[in-house]
Amino acid sequence: MTRDHGGNLDAARALYGGADWIDLSTGINRRPYPLPALPPEVWTALPTRPALDALSRAAAGAYGVQPAQVLPLAGAQAAIQLYPRLRAPGLARVLTPTYNEHAGALQAQGWTVEPVATLDALEGADLAVVVNPNNPDGQHHAPTVLAALSRRVGLLVVDESFADPHPALSTSAHLSDRLLILRSFGKFYGLAGVRLGFALGGPALLTRLRDLAGPWAVGGPALEIGAQALGDTRWQAQTTARLMQDAARLDALADGAGWALVGGTALFRTYATPDAARAQAALARAAIWSRIFPYSRTWVRLGLPDGADWPRVETALRGLT
Known part of the structure; x- marks a missing residue:
């Protein structure tokens, strides 16, 4: 069976070049918990x-x-x-x-x-x-x-x-x-x-x-x-609220690009597109890496952008229309 995964940014770089990538191919929160000081x-x-x-x-x-x-x-x-x-x-x-x-x-x-x-x-x-x-x-x-x-x-x-x-x-x-x-x-x-x-x-x-x-x-x-x-319950609550807002923001952008929401969580969203491979390639040309699946020619999954990611993601999605 095929055991493919997101996070394969090396494959994106090999295909499209570039270094300043936004990796949305996983469902990993792009605003991590602040690392505490650790005892030696x-x-x-x-x-x-x-x-x-x-x-x-x-x-x-x-x-x-x-x-x-x-x-x-x-x-x-x-x-x-x-x-x-x-x-x-x-x-x-x-x-x-x-x-x-x-x-x-x-x-x-x-x-x-x-x-x-x-x-x-x-x-x-x-x-x-x-x-x-x-x-x-x-x-x-x-x-x-x-x-x-x-x-x-x-x-x-x-x-x-x-x-x-x-x-x-x-x-x-x-x-x-x-x-x-x-x-x-x-x-x-x-x-x-x-x-x-x-x-x-x-x-x-x-x-x-x-x-x-x-x-x-x-x-x-x-x-x-x-x-x-x-x-850290405070960080957990604040992060959950932010992720919910960001998920709605990404859904609105995808809808504007003509993509239909398949489903998702507060950490990733999956959309139905006319052609998943073509959509992934279009985003990759803007150095944004997404996730597609061997069992669907239409599904594209995106993790949630954060902070400085948003302008490039917004431009790329609007360029798909």
Whole structure:
């Protein structure tokens, strides 16, 4: 299967040249959390238990769970690589279209993977995957509906990597040993290079996942940065409000260019265009990189511009009309 991704700015530069690119090919917040000053020992010593506990408490508060229901990992991607090993391979169903690493990681561990188009079609699988809200179309499902689904599959994995600005969508109030939630730190906080994420689940489930991850799964700098950012409720509220406004601003520009909103989140928007490859090339000539998909000739996904990005993005989109 094709495991293509956004963030491939090297490919854009190889095709179009230039250096001053605006990378909107990911859903990463382009106004990151301000990095705190870090004590020197986080770089020189192995991660400590108190630092790990502090991060788990901060994540528990941010996600509305108990610290014992939190497992910090080196990004949501690390969890995606690990969870296929929680059970013996069998039949996995993935609600699609969605982030392609889920199917890829499952297949790599010997699972038979069936893409399905509806929640009901997930029922009966040994393992089922739902991205909520979904990447790239923003489709979302009520937490109570997903909780009920978890009782009709062997294990339900709910990827909430884009849920930070949409807390009402989280299924975290329904955790069990048949429901595993994945959370990303880097997207909402704009610090993808920190490589931090979380698995939320019942104690038995997390014990098995912790054993698979091994010791020191998260580095000292990530422990410190994550604990401070996850506890900063003021920054979270201000950022969510700004992202909502910026999403509406981008939708208006896209509408003016004749694009139709497919869906999205407060971190990215996906539009239907007459020709996705042509639209991507037109934006690339203005050194703006977007995301298109091998399964759709019309969909273009854009992350949200920030600050000085906006004038160039506005000019490029208006030039498409």
